[in-house]
Amino acid sequence: MPSRTRGSSTRSAETRSGWLFTAPVIVVLGLFLVLPILVALWVSVSDWTGRGSPLSSSVSFVGAENYRQLLTEDTLTRSDFATSLRNNFYYVLMVVPIQTVLALALALLLNQRRLKGRSFFRTAYYFPSVTSSVAIASVFLFLFAGGGSINALLAFFGIDGPQWFADPRGVLHMALGAVGIGNGPDAPGPEALTSRDFMGLTWWDWLAGPSVAMLTIIFLVIWVSAGGYMLLFLAGLQNISADVYEAAAIDGSSRWRTMRAITVPLLRPTLFTVLTLGLIGTWQVFDQVYVMSKGQPGKTTLTPAFLSYDQSINNGEWGTGTAMSFVLFAIIIGFTAVQTFALRDRDRTPRERRGALGRALRLGNQRNPRAGGMP
Amino acid sequence: MSRMTRRTTAGVAACLTGVLALAACGGGSSFDEGTGTGSTQSAAAGPVTIKFLITSNGPADVKLQQDTVKPWEDKTGNKVEVIAASDRNQQLTQGFAAGSPPDLFFTEASSFPTYAKAGNLLAYGDQLPMKSDFYQGLVSTFTYDGKFYCAPKDFSTLALIINTDLWQQAGLGTGDVPENWSALEDVAKKLTSGKVKGLVIGDTRDRVGAFMKQAGGWIVSPDQTKMTADTPANLAGVKEVQKLLASGSASYPKGVDAGWGGEALGQGKAAMTIEGNWIKGAIKNDYPNLKWQAVELPAGPAAKGTLSFTECYGIAAASKHQAAAIDLVKYLSTEGPAMALAKGLGVMPSIRSAAAAYKGAFPNDAAFIAGAEYAQGPVTVAGMDPVLKDFDTQLQSLPAGDPAAMLARLQKNGEAVLK
Numbered sequence: 001m002p003s004r005t006r007g008s009s010t011r012s013a014e015t016r017s018g019w020l021f022t023a024p025v026i027v028v029l030g031l032f033l034v035l036p037i038l039v040a041l042w043v044s045v046s047d048w049t050g051r052g053s054p055l056s057s058s059v060s061f062v063g064a065e066n067y068r069q070l071l072t073e074d075t076l077t078r079s080d081f082a083t084s085l086r087n088n089f090y091y092v093l094m095v096v097p098i099q100t101v102l103a104l105a106l107a108l109l110l111n112q113r114r115l116k117g118r119s120f121f122r123t124a125y126y127f128p129s130v131t132s133s134v135a136i137a138s139v140f141l142f143l144f145a146g147g148g149s150i151n152a153l154l155a156f157f158g159i160d161g162p163q164w165f166a167d168p169r170g171v172l173h174m175a176l177g178a179v180g181i182g183n184g185p186d187a188p189g190p191e192a193l194t195s196r197d198f199m200g201l202t203w204w205d206w207l208a209g210p211s212v213a214m215l216t217i218i219f220l221v222i223w224v225s226a227g228g229y230m231l232l233f234l235a236g237l238q239n240i241s242a243d244v245y246e247a248a249a250i251d252g253s254s255r256w257r258t259m260r261a262i263t264v265p266l267l268r269p270t271l272f273t274v275l276t277l278g279l280i281g282t283w284q285v286f287d288q289v290y291v292m293s294k295g296q297p298g299k300t301t302l303t304p305a306f307l308s309y310d311q312s313i314n315n316g317e318w319g320t321g322t323a324m325s326f327v328l329f330a331i332i333i334g335f336t337a338v339q340t341f342a343l344r345d346r347d348r349t350p351r352e353r354r355g356a357l358g359r360a361l362r363l364g365n366q367r368n369p370r371a372g373g374m375p
Numbered sequence: 376m377s378r379m380t381r382r383t384t385a386g387v388a389a390c391l392t393g394v395l396a397l398a399a400c401g402g403g404s405s406f407d408e409g410t411g412t413g414s415t416q417s418a419a420a421g422p423v424t425i426k427f428l429i430t431s432n433g434p435a436d437v438k439l440q441q442d443t444v445k446p447w448e449d450k451t452g453n454k455v456e457v458i459a460a461s462d463r464n465q466q467l468t469q470g471f472a473a474g475s476p477p478d479l480f481f482t483e484a485s486s487f488p489t490y491a492k493a494g495n496l497l498a499y500g501d502q503l504p505m506k507s508d509f510y511q512g513l514v515s516t517f518t519y520d521g522k523f524y525c526a527p528k529d530f531s532t533l534a535l536i537i538n539t540d541l542w543q544q545a546g547l548g549t550g551d552v553p554e555n556w557s558a559l560e561d562v563a564k565k566l567t568s569g570k571v572k573g574l575v576i577g578d579t580r581d582r583v584g585a586f587m588k589q590a591g592g593w594i595v596s597p598d599q600t601k602m603t604a605d606t607p608a609n610l611a612g613v614k615e616v617q618k619l620l621a622s623g624s625a626s627y628p629k630g631v632d633a634g635w636g637g638e639a640l641g642q643g644k645a646a647m648t649i650e651g652n653w654i655k656g657a658i659k660n661d662y663p664n665l666k667w668q669a670v671e672l673p674a675g676p677a678a679k680g681t682l683s684f685t686e687c688y689g690i691a692a693a694s695k696h697q698a699a700a701i702d703l704v705k706y707l708s709t710e711g712p713a714m715a716l717a718k719g720l721g722v723m724p725s726i727r728s729a730a731a732a733y734k735g736a737f738p739n740d741a742a743f744i745a746g747a748e749y750a751q752g753p754v755t756v757a758g759m760d761p762v763l764k765d766f767d768t769q770l771q772s773l774p775a776g777d778p779a780a781m782l783a784r785l786q787k788n789g790e791a792v793l794k
Contacts, residue, residue: 049492049493050495052471053472075788076765080765146632163629166629168772186772298768312468316468
């Protein structure tokens with residue numbers, strides 16, 4: 001048993017070792033993450049044209065000029081940016097709820113003690129998360145081609161599948177057309193909505209919904225990420241001790257009631273983590289767009305991350321491109337703030353809430369001392 | 376933990392940190408600024424190594440390029456390092472920003488004005504003795520702000536590619552080759568049967584634009600200072616394409632589940648398509664049994680018209696071997712190397728003096744080279760690329776769309792760039 005008199009030298013030596021071990025990560029993160037972000041912030045308030053270093057003396061400060069031009073001037077760039085925000089918004093709206101619910105369902109299924117082959121299923125569901133996103137995107141390109149497997153499967157049921165990647169029709173336009181609002185995706189929309197516009201897009205265009213091409217990317221991402229979040233939910237579920245379920249069973253609660261009133265509330269920290277990671281990841285989608293569609297067809301798979309890249313590298317508009325990425329950053333912060341507020345613990349005082357939030361953020365852990373951190 | 380193991384652990388951790396930090400910091404390009412002026416440096420003494428960035432469709436292209444520059448290497452004693460680009464725009468952009476771009480590189484016509492405007496390119500075109508030998512259209516494509524920047528390396532034009540088997544099966548002969556729009560409509564209708572469409576045309580301005588040119592219009596004025604998109608001539612051209620698509624005898628590639636016109640033709644889904652010289656290589660590799668012939672595009676109400684596509688040999692303003700690079704370009708723009716590259720890559724040499732040799736080597740490609748006389752080059756205005764891509768997006772909905780609205784939108788967006 002270590003005696004108390006050895007305390008200070010042991011502690012300082014441990015602190016030194018701690019810093020030494022984390023130093024490589026700090027250096028790497030600082031050099032390859034923090035520094036580029038700071039330089040990008042500088043580029044977004046400067047007039048750098050891509051020649052030479054952005055930190056050289058020939059580059060001057062222009063203040064919020066790039067942001068003003070991007071958000072207020074009626075140009076093609078602004079309507080492209082609005083289109084990308086609209087596409088990404090519908091993408092987030094579809095991906096985050098579905099992948100969270102799917103992950104939770106899979107975790108509940110895999111948490112049963114009597115399930116045979118549990119580790120096989122866990123590996124199988126988690127496998128897509130560790131596969132290269134480019135490889136998966138390429139496979140999906142073949143699956144969803146006009147004459148590909150998905151359409152063959154649909155033809156088996158007598159359904160004539162669409163030309164997935166070439167179909168720019170908005171799903172919401174099609175649905176609204178089916179109930180009589182607007183005349184479907186090929187006709188101009190109702191007069192009231194097409195006469196007014198916001199940021200260069202008419203209100204009818206804002207209501208287009210994800211396109212059929214975007215749906216393929218949505219399916220891909222849900223399939224890939226559900227497995228990863230399933231693991232987070234599994235760890236959270238395993239933290240809930242069996243006594244709680246026994247008590248619920250003794251009180252005569254049905255399975256559905258147990259899940260709704262006990263399991264899900266106790267999973268709140270995990271749910272918070274999954275939703276936050278989901279929101280951040282979906283608002284930054286780039287890989288799939290770059291490999292599969294590059295924003296086509298008809299700019300319906302364009303996302304802010306890809307547009308920012310395209311503006312900077314292909315059009316040489318570095319100020320506009322970096323300004324777009326920081327507007328996106330602000331949007332992500334906004335969404336996560338709203339989500340934090342919505343998921344706050346209403347039974348506690350603000351002071352207790354802050355402390356609990358800190359603890360939850362640190363390890364996503366319950367008051368159970370036996371449990372380890374999240375995988 | 377004992378004192379000994381703690382010290383060893385701390386030592387190992389320190390070494391790891393040092394190694395990782397060195398790996399992170401080292402090996403990158405320097406952060407110097409590029410050289411400021413655009414004037415040429417004097418010839419360097421002694422042999423130099425030129426970095427030559429090319430785009431390629433495979434190792435065969437890289438080998439061809441290396442073989443083509445070998446005689447120059449032997450003659451001058453310089454070395455050429457041919458690098459195949461994985462993402463040319465990205466690699467060039469990185470090179471420009473770091474101040475260490477490749478010395479010589481293929482430059483697309485669409486990104487040329489962006490690079491020229493930012494000062495990344497050297498304007499060496501006026502120094503070339505063969506400046507008058509290049510086709511005039513190609514020279515004006517690569518002229519920015521009154522200066523002829525870079526030598527066009529080759530070019531392609533569009534022609535009407537016909538599947539001769541399907542042509543003969545429909546009872547058509549050599550006299551039925553369409554020479555105007557109504558003849559094209561008739562022929563396309565005769566060739567449409569079952570799942571085969573008479574004509575498959577790509578859904579971008581790089582194909583539909585040929586019809587606009589044939590009607591006497593184009594997106595910009597000849598000196599590229601004014602937008603001329605919203606004109607009756609252009610409207611007639613786009614409306615003609617819409618008419619063909621609506622009649623059921625023509626289709627976009629995605630409508631027949633093909634990636635591009637060449638694929639539709641090769642897979643037997645189209646009897647005719649409008650494509651450029653690159654289709655020769657594609658057919659040879661992917662559809663060797665296809666019997667085909669290229670004829671000139673039909674004339675429109677105004678005149679014959681086609682589109683040309685080209686790239687140039689860009690030399691970086693920040694390059695330290697500019698004189699050697701210019702010398703290499705001069706060598707590559709003579710008949711021998713130009714014809715060798717043309718034969719290997721399926722493109723046409725950019726110098727008029729090589730036209731006879733090209734016709735002799737490829738008698739079947741007379742239609743392509745004939746187009747050189749009346750071809751319209753691409754729009755090369757800095758910042759116009761997103762506007763043109765937006766026009767492409769509009770054209771994709773052409774069967775049901777409103778051509779006048781599309782051209783009006785193109786006019787409005789283009790004027791915002793040109794002001």
